Amino acid sequence: EPVRNKEYALSMCTSTLVKPAQQVFWGGYSGYYADPDGHVWEVAHNPFWSISDTGRITIPPPP
Secondary structure (H helix, E strand, C coil), X not given: CHHHHHXXXXXXCCCEEEXXXXXXXXXXXXXXXXXXXXXXXXXXXXXXXXXXXXXXEECCCCC
């Protein structure tokens, strides 16, 4: 849902949705939008990473 929430927020701005968010092969979500200058950006959510209250990302060890 975090990517879809950002997708909604971006649709309310001057960005252009390029590819709606969808589940990807590695288990997360990913979507693309273009900013007003035409640059394409990816918005992704990785459910395997945790984010602390201070914003620090913890990447788990490989399986």
